[in-house]
Amino acid sequence: MTTPILGELEQVVLLAILRLEDTAFALSVIREIDAQAGRRVSRGTLYKTIERLADKGLVEWTVEDGPPERGGHPRRRFRVSAFGVSALRASRDTLHRLWHGLDDVLGRKRP
Amino acid sequence: MTTPILGELEQVVLLAILRLEDTAFALSVIREIDAQAGRRVSRGTLYKTIERLADKGLVEWTVEDGPPERGGHPRRRFRVSAFGVSALRASRDTLHRLWHGLDDVLGRKRP
DNA sequence: CATCGATGTCGACAATGTAGACGTTGAAAC
């Protein structure tokens, strides 16, 4: 099966989860997106996006108890599936191909 | 005004137009997208996307006569506006920030 | 003249992006 095309926010969310490794909880993802992309997304937006990513098999999650200082109430820990990683790779490769040769116009990013 | 977030196809279309420089006519753009991204978009899709990009001031076009062997009937030549270039840059910079440090997972692209 | 390829326009529908209201729970502040 071919990897699906990632919507622009889908891609951002997947990357944020990946970056957080084992600390990818909802609010941390939101903060990571804000930190790295300067973009504020509401919880509703995040959960909807993750729900859709999960439907496509790109992310998975486990419910686990939170830290004791928070009464240990459960929360979801997200992770990107292997399929999700493939999709990210495909998306990145495509962009690299499209960007290639446009340094003069866009300005070189990694000199 | 801050640059708008580009939809994923919007970004691809802008990049394709940029790549074609002075030969960015509708069908060439479609072929360029197919060639670089392995993606087939219909004319309807392309025109709709370009229409939206134009509404946001990211692309512009001029109508000009086609080559004589085609009876010189007119067609549109597209180009990305300066604002469009800024938006592409912003989008690319954001992705670079998000990708940064994930080489182990995604696989290095430019060794 | 029947077809063909390059052009464009339109209408309709699917998928994605986006909030904000509602509801819970335990901890911290009075």
Next chain:
DNA sequence: GTTTCAACGTCTACATTGTCGACATCGATG
């Protein structure tokens, strides 16, 4: 001990993007 607060999560509703495919034109070509 009750108001307040931050960290969860769910749901509904709507805005924006993505995606055809049908319709229509105009020369060129068979």
